[in-house]
Amino acid sequence: MPDGALSLQVILIQDKAPNALIYEKETQIRGSIIFGEYVDFLFKIKNQGGIASQVAKRILNTLWDAFCQRKKTYKILTALSKSFDFPDGNPFKGEYPRIAPFLLAHSRKIISEMVQPYVNKVKRIHIDGFVLEEDVNNSPLYTCSKDTFKTLKVLKFKREGECHVKNANKVVWTV
Incomplete structure (x- = not known):
């Protein structure tokens, strides 16, 4: 099935062995290159306090939302409901959800290093x-x-x- 804006064809090999999507070194771009100036600029505003700080925090949060926020599907189930099938397609709102595990892994690494002494x-x-x-x-x-x-x-x-x-x-x- 084609993947988002890149229209890539992804075929999962099903041979009872572990699968991995491995990105070649030349296709990788560091997050600091993509988002560094954006995040640094907004953190300066956020750290000043006041209303501008709250706005900057919200804008920073939209970065996460743009990449990682999941679609929410609601269905009312009653005793008479027969079954519920999850909708097909991309469960994420954004077009680049593959960045989510990398963002989560990086933030978890930072937090774990901070609390390690304690x-x-x-x-x-x-x-x-x-x-x-x-x-x-x-x-x-x-x-x-x-x-x-x-x-x-x-x-x-x-x-x-x-x-x-x-x-x-x-x-x-x-x-």
Whole structure:
């Protein structure tokens, strides 16, 4: 079946052996070359704070949406419904969904490297943030001012308190 805007023909070999889509070195382009100026420019605005910061964050999020957002299909099922078949075609909204696993892998690598020194204190890692458990009788794992993210351009202290991780998507905070 043709793939998006490139109209490539992809044929999956089904011989009971593992499959992989391997990109030749000369066809690879680093993300920093494609998105570097765009992201750097918007991060400078985002780190200034205020309304412009919120707009810059939203624009940065649209980059993810453009490449990786999935289509949502809704169907009401009742006791009388016989079956439900998933729609055919591309499950993504964008035309280049193959970049999604690379973006996810890169962001997960960055987060895992950041929390590695505190691996025994990690309570939760989720997309672009993490929760560390601290012993209130010891000095904090991180001591930094609230605006340190402007210097680091990565971390932003968001919350302090007691955290209860209920499941992968549910976290309850108490002060």
